[in-house]
Amino acid sequence: MAFKFGSIAAAVFLGSATILSPDAYSQTASQPSTTLFQNVRIFDGKGSSLSPPSNVLVKGNIIERISTAPIDAEPGTTVIAGGGRTLMPGLIDAHWHAMLIRLTPAQSIGGDVGYNNIIAADEATDTLMRGFTTVRDVGGPSFGLKRAIDEGVVRGPRIYPSGAMITVTSGHGDFRQQSDLPRSMGTLTRMELIGGAMVADSPDEVRLRVREQLMQGASQIKLTGGGGVSSPFSPIDVVTFTEPELRAAVEAAENWGTYVTVHAFTPRAIQIAVAAGAKCIEHGFLMDDATARLLAEKGIWLSLQPLPEEMREGFPEGSVQREKADEVWPGIDETYQLAKKYKLKTAWGTDVLFSRELAQRQGAILASLVRWYTPAETLAMATGTNAELLSMSGRRNPYPGKLGVVEQGALADLLLVDGNPLENINLIANPDKDFLIIMKDGKIYKNTVPK
Numbered sequence: 001m002a003f004k005f006g007s008i009a010a011a012v013f014l015g016s017a018t019i020l021s022p023d024a025y026s027q028t029a030s031q032p033s034t035t036l037f038q039n040v041r042i043f044d045g046k047g048s049s050l051s052p053p054s055n056v057l058v059k060g061n062i063i064e065r066i067s068t069a070p071i072d073a074e075p076g077t078t079v080i081a082g083g084g085r086t087l088m089p090g091l092i093d094a095h096w097h098a099m100l101i102r103l104t105p106a107q108s109i110g111g112d113v114g115y116n117n118i119i120a121a122d123e124a125t126d127t128l129m130r131g132f133t134t135v136r137d138v139g140g141p142s143f144g145l146k147r148a149i150d151e152g153v154v155r156g157p158r159i160y161p162s163g164a165m166i167t168v169t170s171g172h173g174d175f176r177q178q179s180d181l182p183r184s185m186g187t188l189t190r191m192e193l194i195g196g197a198m199v200a201d202s203p204d205e206v207r208l209r210v211r212e213q214l215m216q217g218a219s220q221i222k223l224t225g226g227g228g229v230s231s232p233f234s235p236i237d238v239v240t241f242t243e244p245e246l247r248a249a250v251e252a253a254e255n256w257g258t259y260v261t262v263h264a265f266t267p268r269a270i271q272i273a274v275a276a277g278a279k280c281i282e283h284g285f286l287m288d289d290a291t292a293r294l295l296a297e298k299g300i301w302l303s304l305q306p307l308p309e310e311m312r313e314g315f316p317e318g319s320v321q322r323e324k325a326d327e328v329w330p331g332i333d334e335t336y337q338l339a340k341k342y343k344l345k346t347a348w349g350t351d352v353l354f355s356r357e358l359a360q361r362q363g364a365i366l367a368s369l370v371r372w373y374t375p376a377e378t379l380a381m382a383t384g385t386n387a388e389l390l391s392m393s394g395r396r397n398p399y400p401g402k403l404g405v406v407e408q409g410a411l412a413d414l415l416l417v418d419g420n421p422l423e424n425i426n427l428i429a430n431p432d433k434d435f436l437i438i439m440k441d442g443k444i445y446k447n448t449v450p451k
Contacts, residue, residue: 034059035444036073037414040082042066043422045089045384045405048376050422056087058412061442062401066408080437080449086420088379089404090133090413090440091428092386093362094303095282095349098124098159099140099196102356105230109175109191120145123359124156130362130431133413133440134158134403136349136390138222138261138282139165139173141195146217146398155445158399158413160390162222162261163213164198166206166249171240172228172263173197203248206241210252219393221253222282225262226269229315229324230353236286236324239269246276257394261303265328267291274300279392280347285331292338301389302339303347306368307332311358336372347389348381364429375425412442416449 035058042051057065065071073079099120100108108116124145127135135157137146146159167173169183174197176189183199192198198209210221225246227236234240241249250260254277261280262273267288270281274294280301284291295302312329315322339346350365352358358365369378387404391397402410416437421427427434438446 033442034074034077035080035412035439035442036071036077037080037082037087037416038071039084040087040416041084041420042406043086043088043376043379044407045387046380048374048422050086050420053084054087056406056414058414058439058442061412063406063408063410063412063414066406078444080416080447082416083449085436086417086422087406088415088417088421089383089387089406089410090415090438091131091363091366091382092134092136092390092404093127093132093349093382094136094347094386094389095305095351096127096135096137097140097351097353098127098135098137098142098145098156100353101359102354104354105175108354109194109196113194117144121148121154121156123356124149124154126359127362128155128157128440128445129438130360131415131428131435131438132157132362133438134160134387134390134399136160136162136220136386138162138349139197143195143216150398157440158403160219160393160398161217162220163216163218164192164195164209165222165224165263166198166200166209166213167224168201168240168245169199170233171199172224172226172231172234174199174231174233178233200245203244206245206248207252210249214252214256214258214396217398218258219390219396219398220258220280221249221260223249223260223262223278225264225273225278226266227324228263228265229321229328232320236265236327239266239272241272243272243276246273246278250277256396258396259392261301265331270295274298280389283335283351285328285335287331287335287338289338292342292344295344296342299345301345301347301392302335303349303389304335304339305332305349305351306336306365306371307351308358308361308365308368311352311355314355314358333371340372345385345388346381347386348378349386361429363431364426367425367429370425375422378425379421379428412439414439 037056055071148154149156165173200206227234259279262278263282264270265286312325383404
């Protein structure tokens with residue numbers, strides 16, 4: 001009976017995997033181990049111009065050789081005729097919520113977990129097919145999705161997971177209702193049980209919740225150090241965690257060789273996070289000149305997002321969320337200006353939540369950075385620069401190797417673009433048409449190069 005049950009369970013599981021990704025297994029099994037890109041011009045993820053016509057050899061999941069001279073194709077090699085098109089690194093979104101893109105807030109907490117995971121898996125495939133080969137997930141129960149992608153069950157990007165965002169009572173990320181109060185110590189709410197967010201109201205609770213995320217495979221830890229737009233009971237101006245609480249998180253993370261990133265808008269929230277040892281600030285949209293100068297002096301990363309106007313308008317008129325969005329949005333431009341003024345280490349992400357339509361504009365949101373940066377600077381931020389931030393996870397890095405660049409020895413996450421994105425940045429906003437090759441980890445997931 002045990003064997004029969006196991007066989008049935010396996011059949012059900014494999015059937016589900018087929019629904020999620022119809023050809024994931026067959027594609028992986030038939031994938032050639034060697035790919036040669038001929039006659040491509042390379043954007044390497046760091047520079048400001050394209051290379052001369054070049055050839056790039058990928059063996060396994062590594063870029064083995066780059067040469068302006070011809071490279072012989074061994075038997076069994078997949079040869080891609082680049083035709084002078086642009087070869088560039090796969091894109092990296094440094095502020096993503098893989099489990100929270102298509103759902104409503106109510107579905108994400110109260111919905112069926114199996115359904116939510118299937119929806120997230122389908123969105124992960126879409127994310128990869130938009131050319132985003134890596135995401136840094138900064139809040140949500142994405143460990144299972146990451147495993148399914150890494151094992152080839154689902155097609156999707158590399159995921160650097162934070163696990164549950166850690167918050168305080170009434171902090172950003174606390175989506176409980178007032179009917180859930182008072183909190184009973186030792187009793188977890190639905191939000192916490194599914195791993196969306198964890199409430200921690202003392203240094204000891206913070207240590208516990210951080211260690212739980214690390215035990216599950218977190219590559220970095222995310223805390224919400226100040227109020228947020230989407231949370232119902234979290235005013236923008238408040239500081240949530242105390243410095244000792246944040247320091248407890250930093251200590252626990254650093255004991256594991258990784259870092260803490262903190263959601264913070266206001267100068268005081270940012271300054272407390274920095275004093276506690278956080279290495280990265282998410283958003284920072286209301287910071288002042290002195291706080292920007294502090295980030296520069298301390299070498300703190302700033303993870304910024306050029307939030308589109310459609311996101312603000314998505315909050316209903318008269319809602320507390322819309323009121324908070326109206327307060328935050330004017331600060332986006334000022335924060336980018338400060339980041340440039342002080343040459344801050346700046347990462348790029350989208351922070352799309354609860355909107356498939358906005359997720360489909362992921363590349364367009366990246367392209368909107370040309371309001372402040374050149375196309376080359378924009379693409380470098382979403383490739384080589386974001387990869388530097390990912391590397392701060394140290395030995396907790398789930399994908400050891402060099403990401404975000406096209407160079408010998410780097411991991412082979414590559415896009416072949418039908419045109420020159422340094423001249424026309426909007427090519428990245430139309431991946432269906434303009435990304436002819438999408439390669440992740442040496443495997444080709446899309447090939448529409450004309451024969």
